Amino acid sequence: MTYCVGMRLDKGLVFMSDTRTNAGVDDIASVKKMYSWEVPGERLITLLSAGNLGTTQAVVGMLEEQHKRREDRQSDLHETNTLFQTARLIGDTVKATIRDAHDGGPMQGSTFHATFIMGGQIKGEEPRLFFIYPEGNFVEATNENPFFQIGENKYGKPILVRAYEPGLSFEAAAKLLLISFDSTLKSNLSVGMPLDFQVYETDALCKGPEKRFEVDDIYYQEVSGGWSHAIKSAFNSLRDYSFEAQPQRV
Amino acid sequence: MTYCVGMRLDKGLVFMSDTRTNAGVDDIASVKKMYSWEVPGERLITLLSAGNLGTTQAVVGMLEEQHKRREDRQSDLHETNTLFQTARLIGDTVKATIRDAHDGGPMQGSTFHATFIMGGQIKGEEPRLFFIYPEGNFVEATNENPFFQIGENKYGKPILVRAYEPGLSFEAAAKLLLISFDSTLKSNLSVGMPLDFQVYETDALCKGPEKRFEVDDIYYQEVSGGWSHAIKSAFNSLRDYSFEAQPQRV
Numbered sequence: 001m002t003y004c005v006g007m008r009l010d011k012g013l014v015f016m017s018d019t020r021t022n023a024g025v026d027d028i029a030s031v032k033k034m035y036s037w038e039v040p041g042e043r044l045i046t047l048l049s050a051g052n053l054g055t056t057q058a059v060v061g062m063l064e065e066q067h068k069r070r071e072d073r074q075s076d077l078h079e080t081n082t083l084f085q086t087a088r089l090i091g092d093t094v095k096a097t098i099r100d101a102h103d104g105g106p107m108q109g110s111t112f113h114a115t116f117i118m119g120g121q122i123k124g125e126e127p128r129l130f131f132i133y134p135e136g137n138f139v140e141a142t143n144e145n146p147f148f149q150i151g152e153n154k155y156g157k158p159i160l161v162r163a164y165e166p167g168l169s170f171e172a173a174a175k176l177l178l179i180s181f182d183s184t185l186k187s188n189l190s191v192g193m194p195l196d197f198q199v200y201e202t203d204a205l206c207k208g209p210e211k212r213f214e215v216d217d218i219y220y221q222e223v224s225g226g227w228s229h230a231i232k233s234a235f236n237s238l239r240d241y242s243f244e245a246q247p248q249r250v
Numbered sequence: 251m252t253y254c255v256g257m258r259l260d261k262g263l264v265f266m267s268d269t270r271t272n273a274g275v276d277d278i279a280s281v282k283k284m285y286s287w288e289v290p291g292e293r294l295i296t297l298l299s300a301g302n303l304g305t306t307q308a309v310v311g312m313l314e315e316q317h318k319r320r321e322d323r324q325s326d327l328h329e330t331n332t333l334f335q336t337a338r339l340i341g342d343t344v345k346a347t348i349r350d351a352h353d354g355g356p357m358q359g360s361t362f363h364a365t366f367i368m369g370g371q372i373k374g375e376e377p378r379l380f381f382i383y384p385e386g387n388f389v390e391a392t393n394e395n396p397f398f399q400i401g402e403n404k405y406g407k408p409i410l411v412r413a414y415e416p417g418l419s420f421e422a423a424a425k426l427l428l429i430s431f432d433s434t435l436k437s438n439l440s441v442g443m444p445l446d447f448q449v450y451e452t453d454a455l456c457k458g459p460e461k462r463f464e465v466d467d468i469y470y471q472e473v474s475g476g477w478s479h480a481i482k483s484a485f486n487s488l489r490d491y492s493f494e495a496q497p498q499r500v
Contacts, residue, residue: 154404158433162478163485174491183408199493209493219491228412230484235413237483238476241424241469243449243459 001190002151004033004048005177006117008129008141010166012208013119013200016177017048018151018185020192034196035060036120037067037077040206043122045077045086046198050151051114051134058097059114063090083120083128087138090118095136115150120200127202155187156180170199170209178213178223195220251440252401254283254298255427256367258379258391260416262458263369263450266427267298268401268435270442284446285310286370287317287327290456293372295327295336296448300401301364301384308347309364313340333370333378337388340368345386365400370450377452405437406430420449420459428463428473445470 004017017033031053038044049056067076080086094114101112112134119129119141129141131148141148146166149157159180168176174197184191193215199208213220254267267283281303288294297313299306317326330336344364351362362384369379369391379391381398391398396416399407409430418426424447434441443465449458463470 154437155408157437158405158408159481159485161436162481169490171490171492175488176485178491179485179488186411187404187407211493223488226488227484230487231409231412233487234477234480234484235409235426235429237480238425238429238473240419240421241428242421243461 001188002033002050003153003156003181003184003191004050004117004150005147005156005160005180006046006048006119006129006141007147007164007173007177008119008127008166009146009168009170009173011170012202012204013046013127013129014170014173014177015046015048015117015119015196015198015200016181017196018181018191019194019196020190021053022190025189028192030192030194032196034198036198036207037063038207039078041123042205043078043120044200044205044207045083045118045120046200046207047090048117048150049114050116052101052112055094055097055101055112055114056116058101059090059093059116062093062097066093081122082125083118083122083130084140086120086122087118087130087132087140090116091132091136091138094132094134098134117148117150121202121205123205127200152184152188152191155184159183170201174211175223178220179227182220182224182227193220251438252283252300253403253406253431253434253441254300254367254400255397255406255410255430256296256298256369256379256391257397257414257423257427258369258377258416259396259418259420259423261420262452262454263296263377263379264420264423264427265296265298265367265369265446265448265450266431267446268431268441269444269446270440271303272440275439278442280442280444282446284448286448286457287313288457289328291373292455293328293370294450294455294457295333295368295370296450296457297340298367298400299364300366302351302362305344305347305351305362305364306366308351309340309343309366312343312347316343331372332375333368333372333380334390336370336372337368337380337382337390340366341382341386341388344382344384348384367398367400371452371455373455377450402434402438402441405434409433420451424449424461425473428470429477432470432474432477443470 019030021031022028035047116132121127132138195213197211269280272278285297366382371377382388445463447461
């Protein structure tokens with residue numbers, strides 16, 4: 001499995017992805033699931049991937065190759081005019097990759113499925129964020145729906161729902177994402193350290209600060225340990241239930 | 251879907267279940283998923299169910315009918331000598347129910363699957379807690395693995411992992427379960443209020459206090475609102491990430 005989050009803030013976009021990949025529990029490896037393409041001053045596109053590693057790597061490989069072959073420039077990540085077109089290009093690539101993998105092979109069903117989060121900015125547009133399905137279609141983040149999760153998304157959702165605010169600073173968003181990832185890491189072996197983090201600041205039109213949080217990173221350790229402590233304090237701060245009577249506010 | 255938790259404490263057992271049942275999003279109803287059988291002074295058995303409602307109601311119906319027919323007394327929930335035997339009886343009933351549902355019918359696959367949590371005490375034994383699979387086999391809670399969740403279990407797991415302690419009072423356990431359920435309710439429409447809560451106190455050998463938390467219950471509202479506030483305070487209590495330098499402990 002995998003866990004990735006892309007989040008829209010007033011100040012821009014933030015992305016985080018884990019690096020665990022596994023085929024069963026006895027075949028575990030570490031792989032980067034965050035890819036970026038940039039033309040400084042013109043565009044920045046970041047892609048997060050979850051699902052079958054063969055599919056996600058093929059999709060990224062095809063996107064890279066399209067860029068290298070001149071005759072395909074009309075369908076190149078560096079040439080799309082809007083992020084909507086970019087999402088459609090990636091969606092078509094995903095759909096074609098999954099269709100090819102199924103074609104004539106022995107496997108059926110959803111074995112080759114993969115989902116993607118894509119975000120960034122092309123000059124002349126606002127920053128945008130998309131969720132791309134294995135079927136190749138996609139949805140865009142809105143004010144009501146300002147973040148996307150792919151992969152093992154459930155453990156880390158409650159804290160995002162409770163603590164997300166569009167006005168968060170990038171520094172506070174890093175903290176929020178680390179807590180969400182740490183809750184997932186503590187509950188599910190298929191999500192693993194290190195974690196890749198990237199910031200995109202509105203109108204920068206180039207890659208923002210990046211950071212790989214290793215398991216022994218001081219700030220990650222501080223958040224993980226501090227959150228356990230803070231959660232227990234939060235738990236203790238609420239009044240226990242009383243069986244005696246219909247409880248009254250105190 | 252469904253969300254149910256059974257938890258072993260030093261003082262006994264606690265159970266909580268939601269009441270939402272749905273066939274698609276436009277066919278929603280409320281149903282109790284917590285069943286108890288007791289022989290005061292001799293045994294108390296509580297069962298929580300998740301999965302296909304036809305299966306779970308058939309299992310409970312068969313267990314009830316076995317009790318009423320005298321010739322089946324040897325396979326009666328009220329006659330088993332240990333909770334291990336009880337788990338086996340329920341497991342066999344689950345397996346037979348699912349097998350019968352598949353037999354000759356048009357449906358295939360896991361449509362009829364259901365999982366159960368069963369706990370309680372029979373005189374002469376300690377309180378015990380079991381997780382029963384659709385295949386009819388089961389596992390028992392241990393000190394290392396002191397609670398079971400069935401149904402939509404992922405959203406509510408992180409708080410259980412962080413705040414569970416075997417020494418919790420029943421009153422604090424009620425609070426913990428309400429927080430875990432509230433995190434799930436806030437993230438997933440297939441889990442719904444009201445919530446059923448039951449306590450079993452070690453060696454009581456009869457049903458302990460029960461409570462149905464309706465959505466307008468004062469204590470539930472207090473926990474739900476208070477937890478949102480406490481989580482935000484906990485979040486704010488941790489230092490934000492700094493991009494400037496490798497962070498130092500402050």
